[in-house]
Structures are given as structure tokens and as C-alpha cells.
Amino acid sequence: MGRYIVKRLISLVPIIFGISVLVFTILHLVPGDPASIMLGTSATPEAIKVLRQEMGLDLPLVQQYLQWMGGLLQGDFGVSVHTGEPILPEILSRFSITLQLTVLGALFGWLFAIPLGIISAVRVHSSVDVVVRLFAMLGISVPNFAIGTLLLLGLSLYFGWFPPIDVVSFWEDPAEAWQVFVLPAITMGIVLAAGVMRMTRSAFLETLEKDFIRTARAKGNNQWIVIVGHALRNSSIPIVTIAGMQIGYLLGGSVIVEQLFSIPGLGQYILDGIYQRDYPVVQGGVLFVALVFVLVNLLVDVIYTWIDPRIKY
Incomplete structure (x- = not known):
């Protein structure tokens, strides 16, 4: 039984990896820019660009995903872009x-x-x-x-x-x-x-x-x-x-x-x-x-x- 449980726990790795890729991809396909939403309709393009850089949204998607997964492996789920608090x-x-x-x-x-x-x-x-x-x-x-x-x-x-x-x-x-x-x-x-x-x-x-x-x-x-x-x-x-x-x-x-x-x-x-x-x-x-x-x-x-x-x- 113990051996079976260990095998099942190991099998969680590819499952969670697949779910993470799916969730990450779907979210970034959703229309709308978080920086524009946070700053409102009166924000200037320069302000939006600066906020996107601060949030890391200007990076390629692969690099954004790798940074996110790197944090997860260290127990860091990231920080909310809306409140600035740990997630x-x-x-x-x-x-x-x-x-x-x-x-x-x-x-x-x-x-x-x-x-x-x-x-x-x-x-x-x-x-x-x-x-x-x-x-x-x-x-x-x-x-x-x-x-x-x-x-x-x-x-x-x-x-x-x-x-x-x-x-x-x-x-x-x-x-x-x-x-x-x-x-x-x-x-x-x-x-x-x-x-x-x-x-x-x-x-x-x-x-x-x-x-x-x-x-x-x-x-x-x-x-x-x-x-x-x-x-x-x-x-x-x-x-x-x-x-x-x-x-x-x-x-x-x-x-x-x-x-x-x-x-x-x-x-x-x-x-x-x-x-x-x-x-x-x-x-x-x-x-x-x-x-x-x-x-x-x-x-x-x-x-x-x-x-x-x-x-x-």
C-alpha cells in the first residue's frame, strides 16, 4: 500500500504540470489587459506600459510561465496584481x-x-x-x-x-x-x-x-x-x-x-x-x-x- 501511495503521489507531477499549462494558456487567451483594467480608461499608454513591465506581462509567455512555475516549486504562489498581497x-x-x-x-x-x-x-x-x-x-x-x-x-x-x-x-x-x-x-x-x-x-x-x-x-x-x-x-x-x-x-x-x-x-x-x-x-x-x-x-x-x-x- 505504501509503495502504491508513493507511486500515485509521483504521478501527481505530470498531472499538475498539465493542469498548470492549461490554466496558464487559457487565462492568457482571455481578452483584456490586466494593466489597462487596473489603471482605468483614463490611463495613458506610457502608464500602461510601465505597469505591464512591473507585472512582467511584457515578457514572452514561455518566460512568464517558467517564472511562475519556478515560484511554485519554492512554495511561492506569487503576489496578487490587484492587492499586492501574497496569494x-x-x-x-x-x-x-x-x-x-x-x-x-x-x-x-x-x-x-x-x-x-x-x-x-x-x-x-x-x-x-x-x-x-x-x-x-x-x-x-x-x-x-x-x-x-x-x-x-x-x-x-x-x-x-x-x-x-x-x-x-x-x-x-x-x-x-x-x-x-x-x-x-x-x-x-x-x-x-x-x-x-x-x-x-x-x-x-x-x-x-x-x-x-x-x-x-x-x-x-x-x-x-x-x-x-x-x-x-x-x-x-x-x-x-x-x-x-x-x-x-x-x-x-x-x-x-x-x-x-x-x-x-x-x-x-x-x-x-x-x-x-x-x-x-x-x-x-x-x-x-x-x-x-x-x-x-x-x-x-x-x-x-x-x-x-x-x-x-
């Missing part, structure tokens, strides 16, 4: 907020989706199964910004629940943090729950037809003992796979939710960088999210061996 401390600070939101949204989605998916599989073709499948279809079809807008209008503005307050960490004040994160977490969790629910139902339907399930039932075991003690673990591989992938998608998809609920997380930080043509912020933020996504996938692979000891690396 990495800001990314880590914002990521802690995004991580809390993502974990809460994932917990909500899993605790809601897995039990309903199991019940839907056990009571296949029943009215409960139809309702669960309909909810899953709606969760996949409706975008998260629409769900978040409805929650804001219905619960926050109309009923006055969860009023807008400053963002605080769960470590500082759990009660106040709950009021801040509950609506965006539900927004993210509903989308996650839809996919996990469908996968849980499909995995259980397949597992319940296996011979070892028939044997467990023939021994006179209770229905829920058969489901929890035998079927659950053997159905967990595809569930864990999609859950791990969606954690990465939640981290990346938090941009819209954070913007909608005015949460100063990493997603909003990257979005502000896009608006301001702040290349170092966007490059560093996207690369950081990609690294976390790949590490989550590695963790999922490690969990496989705990669920099914027959899996060897």
Missing part, C-alpha cells in the same frame, strides 16, 4: 471556509441520499421508490444556483430564517456558523444527494440479487441485518467512488454558491480574480483546487482496500 496565505484562509462548506454539504447529501437509496432499492417499484427516483431526477436537472435562490427567497427573505450575518468558523462559534452555512450547504448537498441516491439504488439492486444475499436470507436473518450486515459493505465501492468524485466537484462548484450567499471562500476569491484579470490569483487558486481534487481521489483508492480486503495494489 498562498489568502488561498489557505479562504480554503478553510470552502472546506467547511463542502464538508457540511457532503454530510447533508450523504446522510440524506444513502438511506433513501437503500430504501428505494429494497422497496423497488413501490410508491416510495417512485418518489425517491423523482427527487433524484429533479436534483440532477435543477442547477444549484436555482435551488439556492429559492432557499434564499423562501426561507431567508420570506420567513426570516437564517438571516445574513458575517461568516464565522465552526471552531469559533458553531451556532452562528450553522446559520451562515446551512442554506448553502443544503444547496450543494441536494445536487450531491441526487447522484449518490441513484448510485446507491443501482448498487443495492445489483447486490441484492447475489447468491450470498440469498444465503443470508435462507439462514433466517432479519431483512435489515441482511441489508446492513451483508449488502451495505458489498455495495459501497461504487458509492464511495461517486461520493469522492463529487467532493472534488463541490470544491470546484462552490464558486456559484459562495457568490450567491456572499461567502468569502476560495471560489469567490478565484471569481474575483477572473473579474479583475488577476492572473496569479486565478492560476494559483485553480491549481490548488486541482491538487486537492487529485488527493481526494487518492484517498478514495485507499478506502477501497478497507472496504474490500480483496483489493490489492
Whole structure:
């Protein structure tokens, strides 16, 4: 296992390199000059030229990329061209907020989706199964910004629940943090729950037809003992796979939710960088999210061996 993990960590190098080239190239293809945007419409060409030289934007793209990668290899994500502040401390600070939101949204989605998916599989073709499948279809079809807008209008503005307050960490004040994160977490969790629910139902339907399930039932075991003690673990591989992938998608998809609920997380930080043509912020933020996504996938692979000891690396 240790050898496998080391190999996977080494394989991160070409993946991160490819992502960095892609992000760098796409950003520099976007119309607009950061120096012109920062100085405004009244700036003179001379002032714009001086600022471009200070920002290194006058250098060839290859040289700009090599300078950026050289800083990354030393742990330096660069400096924001808009604020002049180092990027990495800001990314880590914002990521802690995004991580809390993502974990809460994932917990909500899993605790809601897995039990309903199991019940839907056990009571296949029943009215409960139809309702669960309909909810899953709606969760996949409706975008998260629409769900978040409805929650804001219905619960926050109309009923006055969860009023807008400053963002605080769960470590500082759990009660106040709950009021801040509950609506965006539900927004993210509903989308996650839809996919996990469908996968849980499909995995259980397949597992319940296996011979070892028939044997467990023939021994006179209770229905829920058969489901929890035998079927659950053997159905967990595809569930864990999609859950791990969606954690990465939640981290990346938090941009819209954070913007909608005015949460100063990493997603909003990257979005502000896009608006301001702040290349170092966007490059560093996207690369950081990609690294976390790949590490989550590695963790999922490690969990496989705990669920099914027959899996060897």
C-alpha cells in the first residue's frame, strides 16, 4: 500500500504540470489587459506600459510561465496584481471556509441520499421508490444556483430564517456558523444527494440479487441485518467512488454558491480574480483546487482496500 501511495503521489507531477499549462494558456487567451483594467480608461499608454513591465506581462509567455512555475516549486504562489498581497496565505484562509462548506454539504447529501437509496432499492417499484427516483431526477436537472435562490427567497427573505450575518468558523462559534452555512450547504448537498441516491439504488439492486444475499436470507436473518450486515459493505465501492468524485466537484462548484450567499471562500476569491484579470490569483487558486481534487481521489483508492480486503495494489 505504501509503495502504491508513493507511486500515485509521483504521478501527481505530470498531472499538475498539465493542469498548470492549461490554466496558464487559457487565462492568457482571455481578452483584456490586466494593466489597462487596473489603471482605468483614463490611463495613458506610457502608464500602461510601465505597469505591464512591473507585472512582467511584457515578457514572452514561455518566460512568464517558467517564472511562475519556478515560484511554485519554492512554495511561492506569487503576489496578487490587484492587492499586492501574497496569494498562498489568502488561498489557505479562504480554503478553510470552502472546506467547511463542502464538508457540511457532503454530510447533508450523504446522510440524506444513502438511506433513501437503500430504501428505494429494497422497496423497488413501490410508491416510495417512485418518489425517491423523482427527487433524484429533479436534483440532477435543477442547477444549484436555482435551488439556492429559492432557499434564499423562501426561507431567508420570506420567513426570516437564517438571516445574513458575517461568516464565522465552526471552531469559533458553531451556532452562528450553522446559520451562515446551512442554506448553502443544503444547496450543494441536494445536487450531491441526487447522484449518490441513484448510485446507491443501482448498487443495492445489483447486490441484492447475489447468491450470498440469498444465503443470508435462507439462514433466517432479519431483512435489515441482511441489508446492513451483508449488502451495505458489498455495495459501497461504487458509492464511495461517486461520493469522492463529487467532493472534488463541490470544491470546484462552490464558486456559484459562495457568490450567491456572499461567502468569502476560495471560489469567490478565484471569481474575483477572473473579474479583475488577476492572473496569479486565478492560476494559483485553480491549481490548488486541482491538487486537492487529485488527493481526494487518492484517498478514495485507499478506502477501497478497507472496504474490500480483496483489493490489492
